[in-house]
Amino acid sequence: MRGVFRPPAPVPPADMPGLLRLLATLKRNPLECWSAGFFEQPIVRVRLPFLDPVLVHDPAAIKRVLVDNSANYRKDPIQRRILATGLADGLLSVEGQRWDVQRRTLAPLFARRTVTSFTDAMLRAADNLGNHWGKLKPGSIVDVAAEFTLLTLHVLALTIFSDGIGSNFDAFRVAMNDYFGAIGRISVLDLIGAPDYVPRRGRRRLRQTMAYFEGVIDEVIAARRRRLDHSTDTGAPDDLLALLLRALDPATGRPMSLAEVRANVLTFLSAGHETTANALAWAAFLLSQSPYWSARVRAEADAELDGDRNGLLERLVVTKAVVEEALRLYPSIAALSRVPERAEVIGEISLQPQSLIVIAPYILHRHRRLWEQPDLFDPTRFLGAAKAKIPRFAYLPFGAGPRTCIGSSFALQEATLVLARLVQRFDMQLVPGAKVWPLQKITLRPGYGLPMRITPRSNARHPPCCDCQPG
Ligand code: HEM
The missing domain is CATH 1.10.630.10 (Cytochrome P450)
Known part of the structure; x- marks a missing residue:
């Protein structure tokens, strides 16, 4: 593949940092928080002392939140x-x-x-x-x-x-x-x-x-x-x-x-x-x-x-x-967020009213299940027939x-x-x-x-x- 290379980006660590480091990283550069699992799993709930955000990177679940049941979600x-x-x-x-x-x-x-x-x-x-x-x-x-x-x-x-x-x-x-x-x-x-x-x-x-x-x-x-x-x-x-x-x-x-x-x-x-x-x-x-x-x-x-x-x-x-x-x-x-007004189940995760949902285009666009060689720069993905094959809710x-x-x-x-x-x-x-x-x-x-x-x-x-x- 001509002209293809890996441009700079954080290499996701195996695990999320501990609470204090997480807070410091969120303040400095939230991009560096995301561990490898987020780029591999469709839906992940993170347990924190002050909130339990749910990260949603499954195209069907994203469609549910942003389109089909969007009336249930607020910024x-x-x-x-x-x-x-x-x-x-x-x-x-x-x-x-x-x-x-x-x-x-x-x-x-x-x-x-x-x-x-x-x-x-x-x-x-x-x-x-x-x-x-x-x-x-x-x-x-x-x-x-x-x-x-x-x-x-x-x-x-x-x-x-x-x-x-x-x-x-x-x-x-x-x-x-x-x-x-x-x-x-x-x-x-x-x-x-x-x-x-x-x-x-x-x-x-x-x-x-x-x-x-x-x-x-x-x-x-x-x-x-x-x-x-x-x-x-x-x-x-x-x-x-x-x-x-x-x-x-x-x-x-x-x-x-x-x-x-x-x-x-x-x-x-x-x-x-x-x-x-x-x-x-x-x-x-x-x-x-x-x-x-x-x-x-x-x-x-x-x-x-x-x-x-x-x-x-x-x-x-x-x-x-x-x-x-x-x-x-x-x-x-790099990230969108929503909160549901009424409880609902997304994938296998039940969301309570006011749960924080994060849909991060940065993670979605580099998701291992959705893209081939996701970290490489390759504009051919957006040319001709290749573009038509991109799932609608994989690129946001x-x-x-x-x-x-x-x-x-x-x-x-x-x-x-x-x-x-x-x-x-x-x-x-x-x-x-x-x-x-x-x-x-x-x-x-x-x-x-x-x-x-x-x-x-x-x-x-x-x-x-x-x-x-x-x-
Ligand atoms: C590369 C450039 C841009 C990017 C990546 C971008 C991205 C986005 C995203 C992701 C949202 C949705 C946020 C959400 O759902 O929570 C949004 C909403 C919005 N953007 Fe852009 N935007 C861009 C340029 C622009 C420009 C040029 C304008 C106007 C001149 C604009 C005006 C708006 C407005 C008004 C909304 C809110 C729409 C609504 O809530 O109905 N954006 N943008």
């Missing part, structure tokens, strides 16, 4: 508590009837046609980064993971607020960074279920950051409402914000409240930012280790990128397979069922287009000796960044410099 309180600040009224956090209404109101924002219409904005953001790299001395070293985090925020800014972010884009970016730093610190208090009034480190700072976001977003919304209300302003942009402000619940015809619009803008920014940046970073890293696949992606980009933009994504099959394989090995959301980078990621097509399109464009224009080589290690901190990121030597390809096309930095 778990730990996840909700971590997300609560600022996002509480957004699609990621709401439950029950409120979720129902929001999901059907927001669905058109991420319909295929709308997402396809963002092709130009996504390529523009890639070219903007490419033009910046093009001005560096050839062979300069950049932290590609950090650059992709900026780029995906830029794509969201261009597609949500295409006429600018109102205040300073850099200040917004710094605040976003602070926000992820703060929510990334999983508190032991959260793990043991301590009530909300027990103070957590960093929460005050987080509230200040959220107040800043809310101020900026409220200004942008107010300015946009004025433009949309002004019947003579025919140039008001047709971006996600316009769609959000015009969105009506198809059942009742009701628009969203200001709090819901604001929470969903923030939700899209936070749910769609680091997740997509990490998918891109892992894909770039994997290509840097595989000259064979790098050459295939480049040949495809050279053949397709500068032609007809209609159906472009469908023609970038190799690049998309690389992104999908990167999301298999390093799923940005975007979750499944009613709460599946609403932005999955957006993210796959963005990652594929950006990767193709940058590989077309540059050689990206990992700096020799650089340590690359997956770290689970809300999202699954390269823990030490991704220092790469960037060299423009001599025969690559250079799009004109564009000045599309928002703000």
Whole structure:
């Protein structure tokens, strides 16, 4: 098999660590907790003094939890508590009837046609980064993971607020960074279920950051409402914000409240930012280790990128397979969790109300019973007939069922287009000796960044410099 290799990942220990080490590892990098049994058994119950999580990696049982009986399951309180600040009224956090209404109101924002219409904005953001790299001395070293985090925020800014972010884009970016730093610190208090009034480190700072976001977003919304209300302003942009402000619940015809619009803008920014940046970073890293696949992606980009933009994504099959394989090995959301409201039996395990269920795409995607050579990078799994053979509930980078990621097509399109464009224009080589290690901190990121030597390809096309930095 050409271009296949084993990229870095923790080797699962034979047994789970003892309680104190387990707590320390959960805090440092939960990925390193999972012992070999989790990658071999379909369903495992872990006995801990403060909770007994059940890890479910049997496709039929996953289907039961996420799809067939999804009405019996809620997102778990730990996840909700971590997300609560600022996002509480957004699609990621709401439950029950409120979720129902929001999901059907927001669905058109991420319909295929709308997402396809963002092709130009996504390529523009890639070219903007490419033009910046093009001005560096050839062979300069950049932290590609950090650059992709900026780029995906830029794509969201261009597609949500295409006429600018109102205040300073850099200040917004710094605040976003602070926000992820703060929510990334999983508190032991959260793990043991301590009530909300027990103070957590960093929460005050987080509230200040959220107040800043809310101020900026409220200004942008107010300015946009004025433009949309002004019947003579025919140039008001047709971006996600316009769609959000015009969105009506198809059942009742009701628009969203200001709090819901604001929470969903923030939700899209936070749910769609680091997740997509990490998918891109892992894909770039994997290509840097595989000259064979790098050459295939480049040949495809050279053949397709500068032609007809209609159906472009469908023609970038190799690049998309690389992104999908990167999301298999390093799923940005490494674990999902749910709690049942009523008791039920899953496999042979009986779940009590409020039991914690963990479905970890990281484990599922490397499960010995579901994948051949699961730890090897091999994009052919996602090409042609091989892709059709992947069991539906063995590959869940975007979750499944009613709460599946609403932005999955957006993210796959963005990652594929950006990767193709940058590989077309540059050689990206990992700096020799650089340590690359997956770290689970809300999202699954390269823990030490991704220092790469960037060299423009001599025969690559250079799009004109564009000045599309928002703000
Ligand atoms: C590679 C990139 C992405 C990955 C891996 C990813 C992954 C996921 C996963 C696994 C879920 C389900 C969580 C659960 O069931 O508990 C989810 C939900 C969600 N994602 Fe994404 N996501 C990505 C990009 C995006 C983008 C670009 C957006 C929006 C711009 C977005 C918005 C959302 C929202 C709003 C939800 C909640 C949906 C609901 O509960 O109805 N995501 N995402």
